[in-house]
Amino acid sequence: MFKFDELCELIRLVGSSGVAGVEIEHAGGRLRIDGKPVVAPVIAAPLAAPVGPALAAPVAPGSVDPGSPAAAVEAAADDNLHYVTSPIVGTFYRAPNPDAEPYVRVGDAVDVGRTLCIVEAMKLMNEIECDRSGTIVKVFPDNAQPVEFGERLFAIRLS
Numbered sequence: 001m002f003k004f005d006e007l008c009e010l011i012r013l014v015g016s017s018g019v020a021g022v023e024i025e026h027a028g029g030r031l032r033i034d035g036k037p038v039v040a041p042v043i044a045a046p047l048a049a050p051v052g053p054a055l056a057a058p059v060a061p062g063s064v065d066p067g068s069p070a071a072a073v074e075a076a077a078d079d080n081l082h083y084v085t086s087p088i089v090g091t092f093y094r095a096p097n098p099d100a101e102p103y104v105r106v107g108d109a110v111d112v113g114r115t116l117c118i119v120e121a122m123k124l125m126n127e128i129e130c131d132r133s134g135t136i137v138k139v140f141p142d143n144a145q146p147v148e149f150g151e152r153l154f155a156i157r158l159s
Contacts, residue, residue: 007031082132084154090121092141092153102143108136109159116154119147134158 014022014035021034086092094102094117103115110116110130119126138155141147 080158081137082134082156082158083152084116084128084130084156086119086147086149086151086153087128088119088121088126089149090119090126090147092143092145092147093118093120093125094139094143104136104139104154106136106139110134110136110156119153128153130156132156132158 010022010024010031011033014033017035019035021032023030023032025031094104096103096118103117104110111133112130114130115127116130116136117128119128134156136154137157140152140154147153
């Protein structure tokens with residue numbers, strides 16, 4: 001069979017040569033040394049540059065073009081909004097139980113300390129309270145929907 005020094009030299013040669021491997025039969029024994037597979041680099045052709053004026057990205061129906069005057073009005077209207085976010089990861093519930101009315105609805109006036117919803121985490125029901133006075137203008141998650149830490153739950157127009 002092979003001596004230790006011979007094996008080391010074979011391994012070194014296979015490793016430095018870039019061959020995929022070597023298989024040797026000698027004195028009734030068989031030896032296989034796998035090397036690194038050779039991967040040829042792939043060179044992509046350059047993409048053609050567009051000729052003529054660039055096309056504007058389409059605006060989805062019902063959305064506002066960010067460069068339009070309507071977007072400036074919408075952004076100014078959002079300046080007076082406060083967002084209540086989830087302090088934990090869990091499941092969002094709008095009411096204390098499935099048969100009860102929601103804690104708040106869009107259009108409700110809210111004061112500091114009023115319960116807005118529950119976020120269940122690890123079988124614990126965590127009441128989320130309002131931290132600013134105003135009017136609820138949007139509820140972001142659906143009932144029984146999972147929410148992440150920092151995810152928006154409510155938009156409140158400050159009074």
